[in-house]
Amino acid sequence: MKASFYQGNKTFSVEERDEQKPGPGEVRLKMAYCGICGTDLHIYHGAMDARVAMPETIGHEASATVAEIGEGVSGFEIGDAVVVRPLDNRAETEADRGHSHICKGLKFIGIDSPGGFQESWTVPAFVLHKVPAGVDLKVAALCEPLAVACHDVRLGEVKAGELAVVLGGGPIGLLVALVARAAGANVILAELNATRLDFARSLGFEAVNPVETDLLALCQEQSGGSGADIVFEVSGAKAAAASMTDLLAIRGRIVVVAIYPQPVEINLFQFFWKELQMKGARVYEPEDYERALALIAEGSLPLEKLITGTVPLADIQSAFEGLDAAPDSIKVLIQCN
Numbered sequence: 001m002k003a004s005f006y007q008g009n010k011t012f013s014v015e016e017r018d019e020q021k022p023g024p025g026e027v028r029l030k031m032a033y034c035g036i037c038g039t040d041l042h043i044y045h046g047a048m049d050a051r052v053a054m055p056e057t058i059g060h061e062a063s064a065t066v067a068e069i070g071e072g073v074s075g076f077e078i079g080d081a082v083v084v085r086p087l088d089n090r091a092e093t094e095a096d097r098g099h100s101h102i103c104k105g106l107k108f109i110g111i112d113s114p115g116g117f118q119e120s121w122t123v124p125a126f127v128l129h130k131v132p133a134g135v136d137l138k139v140a141a142l143c144e145p146l147a148v149a150c151h152d153v154r155l156g157e158v159k160a161g162e163l164a165v166v167l168g169g170g171p172i173g174l175l176v177a178l179v180a181r182a183a184g185a186n187v188i189l190a191e192l193n194a195t196r197l198d199f200a201r202s203l204g205f206e207a208v209n210p211v212e213t214d215l216l217a218l219c220q221e222q223s224g225g226s227g228a229d230i231v232f233e234v235s236g237a238k239a240a241a242a243s244m245t246d247l248l249a250i251r252g253r254i255v256v257v258a259i260y261p262q263p264v265e266i267n268l269f270q271f272f273w274k275e276l277q278m279k280g281a282r283v284y285e286p287e288d289y290e291r292a293l294a295l296i297a298e299g300s301l302p303l304e305k306l307i308t309g310t311v312p313l314a315d316i317q318s319a320f321e322g323l324d325a326a327p328d329s330i331k332v333l334i335q336c337n
């Protein structure tokens with residue numbers, strides 16, 4: 001079988017390798033699709049070389065079918081369509097208070113251990129979720145980032161009729177906007193990139209450039225003067241973080257989805273004055289995967305539109321080069337078989 005290997009220095013090789021027989025508690029997958037995510041691009045840029053054991057197969061947004069079942073695994077049959085929830089919490093302790101998905105010893109499969117950009121991938125059975133019948137495995141490959149969005153909207157406790165502002169219209173911001181809209185929120189999306197703004201509009205969102213449009217005035221206009229009920233920070237931009245407290249109504253909520261490598265300024269006076277709340281939201285829990293799969297099966301979200309390219313495994317190098325050159329494309333999938 002063929003597997004790709006990240007070699008460092010913006011380079012992938014594609015090589016023959018033996019399939020890995022599943023050990024006890026493991027399942028070997030025949031990979032279908034594996035999406036390229038922002039984190040994979042960070043790896044490609046060398047920003048995570050300290051964490052990735054090179055040469056290494058990366059990739060964690062996978063859809064697949066079950067090819068071989070290890071000892072002691074129940075509930076799966078050969079040929080079952082599955083997606084992978086790439087979190088290995090086997091190092092969890094009591095001190096993690098049951099929060100398995102963000103336990104201190106969490107290993108992210110596809111970064112800290114081999115990933116899905118290969119024809120055949122052996123994983124622990126506990127990371128698998130069955131894909132409902134009739135779902136295209138291409139769309140199912142969006143389950144991982146969609147589950148991020150489901151987690152964010154769930155922790156944000158979005159209610160029908162609320163005004164939600166999504167700062168950042170990348171793949172994650174768009175999915176948060178779609179899931180918030182499915183929960184009944186009125187969504188305003190803020191984005192700087194013109195192509196991404198157009199894309200968000202093509203999905204039916206009111207999408208604005210916060211440098212050109214007075215976002216606060218827009219929020220007030222759409223809420224009878226109150227301001228937004230909830231802001232999702234999905235841009236990772238200092239300016240966006242600085243603006244989020246202004247946009248909110250009294251007792252408004254913030255959900256921080258973006259990863260900030262450095263501390264940024266937030267207006268704490270506003271927290272006191274308006275009794276605001278802020279939550280972090282990291283990855284997903286099993287129920288977010290189930291919700292994402294239900295949304296995919298329902299077919300009501302325009303998820304196919306987010307797939308802006310599909311590239312065969314043999315051309316993984318050009319897929320990364322292409323994404324690097326066109327940072328406003330949304331989701332490129334590697335077709336693994």
Ligand SMILES: NC(=O)c1ccc[n+]([C@@H]2O[C@H](COP(=O)([O-])OP(=O)(O)OC[C@H]3O[C@@H](n4cnc5c(N)ncnc54)[C@H](O)[C@@H]3O)[C@@H](O)[C@H]2O)c1
Pocket residue numbers: 037038148167168169170171172173190191192193196210234235236237239240256257258259260281282283284
């Ligand atoms: N919480 C989690 O578990 C989780 C999971 C996946 C990704 N993330 C993080 O979520 C963030 C978004 O991911 P992505 O893949 O969509 O990233 P992305 O970089 O593709 O998207 C970010 C978008 O924000 C836009 N932006 C920049 N400055 C802005 C501003 N001032 N106002 C509005 N928009 C602005 C950019 O133009 C870009 O389109 C990243 O920080 C990523 O690391 C978090």
Ligand SMILES: [Zn+2]
Pocket residue numbers: 037038039060061144145
């Ligand atoms: Zn990802």
